[in-house]
Amino acid sequence: MSADWLVPRYDGTALGALLPGVAAAMGHEIGLPAVDLPPAERVCVVLLDGLGHRLLLERARHAPFLGSLLREDGALVAGGPSTTATSMASFGTGLPPGRHGLVGYEVMDPARGELLNELRWHPGTDPLAWQPYPTVFEHLAGRGVPVTQIGNPEFYGSGLTVAALRGADFIGLGRLHERVDAAAERLRGPGLVYLYWADIDAVGHVHGWRSPQWRRTLRAVDRELARLARRLLPGTLLVVTADHGMVDVPHPDRLDLATRPGLWPRFRVLGGEGRFAQLYCAPGTSADAAAELAGQVSHWVGERAEVRTRAAAIEQGWFGPVDPRVRGRIGDVVVAGREPFTLIDSRTASRHVLSLVGQHGSLTPAEQLVPLLVTVV
CATH class of the missing domain: 3.40.720.10 (Alkaline Phosphatase, subunit A)
Known part of the structure; x- marks a missing residue:
């Protein structure tokens, strides 16, 4: 890297x-x-x-x-x-x-x-x-x-x-x-x-x-x-x-999930934060489906972020050793920004969050x- x-x-x-x-x-x-x-x-x-x-x-x-x-x-x-x-x-x-x-x-x-x-x-x-x-x-x-x-x-x-x-x-x-x-x-x-x-x-x-x-x-x-x-x-x-x-992160450098309706059926809720977004799928979603979602997100964001499935992020040590009780807290797909980049969902984010300039998480x-x-x- x-x-x-x-x-x-x-x-x-x-x-x-x-x-x-x-x-x-x-x-x-x-x-x-x-x-x-x-x-x-x-x-x-x-x-x-x-x-x-x-x-x-x-x-x-x-x-x-x-x-x-x-x-x-x-x-x-x-x-x-x-x-x-x-x-x-x-x-x-x-x-x-x-x-x-x-x-x-x-x-x-x-x-x-x-x-x-x-x-x-x-x-x-x-x-x-x-x-x-x-x-x-x-x-x-x-x-x-x-x-x-x-x-x-x-x-x-x-x-x-x-x-x-x-x-x-x-x-x-x-x-x-x-x-x-x-x-x-x-x-x-x-x-x-x-x-x-x-x-x-x-x-x-x-x-x-x-x-x-x-x-x-x-x-x-x-x-x-x-x-x-x-x-x-x-x-x-x-x-x-x-x-x-x-x-x-200037506001033009944000990517908005609201503009990508093709991704909406693929995940249930967006968590994390703009520079380290975590996409959660429905319970029981297969590893193959999560990998497919990760591929679609990676294609969209390009070199602006590193995209990993939960399993890959854990394997690569992003969180250190992960206890079994913690695994389900991590998103099925994790999107970690390079600078400048944030991932938002303007359909659900508060006005305050959308107004922020300084960001962190990645x-x-x-x-x-x-x-x-x-x-x-």
């Missing part, structure tokens, strides 16, 4: 290896691939939603603090797909998507026969059954390490939080400066604090990551993280990363590579 395509290896280079590396740095090996980090009793991990490694490299002058920690080869690989729900579960459990089971933005819940939005969740889907493996936070808390999660107040007790990040004390605060102050206060003693911030991703989706709005947002975040570094006690390990990168380096910024303050 060419240099503009990156299939994750799910080893010590993966985003999922970060928290096991933090655990090891605090003296607690948990038996999962781990990033090598300096030893520390106090650790603050900051995750900036949407801040891809290549984006930060290109915009480093707008982020002098983060840029001072940036190395061109200092990146982790998010995983497939490169989307928040999947990445947060990989980050939280240390496992590849095929094992933790959060395999996209909207994926099939075979028990209900409906799509599950893995950010918003559904009361009929038990997050503990959906993702039964222990989180790294649970491993550490079980060994007596104080663990704190600081994020949006509405995340407390949400399906995604329970599935991917359970085990930490939760602090819900709305503003970044409040989260910075809370993190510094919690780390007056030994322990791990995880701080999440979403604005870079949100602004990128609406305006694109090359926009002046995105640059202003990055500058503001950089100032607050520089202040965090000044407030942390000497000897504290500060690690900054992200859950995925982003590409800007296996390009711009979406897959996330920064690994490390300093001992």
Whole structure:
């Protein structure tokens, strides 16, 4: 595969290896691939939603603090797909998507026969059954390490939080400066604090990551993280990363299933996201029929995307090893975009989704590579 395509290896280079590396740095090996980090009793991990490694490299002058920690080869690989729900579960459990089971933005819940939005969740889907493996936070808390999660107040007790990040004390605060102050206060003693911030991703989706709005947002975040570094006690390990990168996709570069009525009888529902679409056929659809659909979609999209059947995507390692309970959550056909490309269905997509400029989900380096910024303050 060419240099503009990156299939994750799910080893010590993966985003999922970060928290096991933090655990090891605090003296607690948990038996999962781990990033090598300096030893520390106090650790603050900051995750900036949407801040891809290549984006930060290109915009480093707008982020002098983060840029001072940036190395061109200092990146982790998010995983497939490169989307928040999947990445947060990989980050939280240390496992590849095929094992933790959060395999996209909207994926099939075979028990209900409906799509599950893995950010918003559904009361009929038990997050503990959906993702039964222990989180790294649970491993550490079980060994007596104080663990704190600081994020949006509405995340407390949400399906995604329970599935991917359970085990930490939760602090819900709305503003970044409040989260910075809370993190510094919690780390007056030994322990791990995880701080999440979403604005870079949100602004990128609406305006694109090359926009002046995105640059202003990055500058503001950089100032607050520089202040965090000044407030942390000497000897504290500060690690900054992200859950995925982003590409800007002009609207003319979208392909719309609504314009292809010949494909409609071939699948039941479109899931995933625009850059990593998952087409689900009716239950009992044969492998030959799925392969035929994949062939038709591949002929339509041409070189703009990589098209695989579920079996082929699994065999080629897109999701890492796949547990049997997870297999049916993955689309019968998976369409992963090269840039620029998104696959939409204007018959069912919301006006908001159709308006987005910044996109992610696929296996390009711009979406897959996330920064690994490390300093001992």
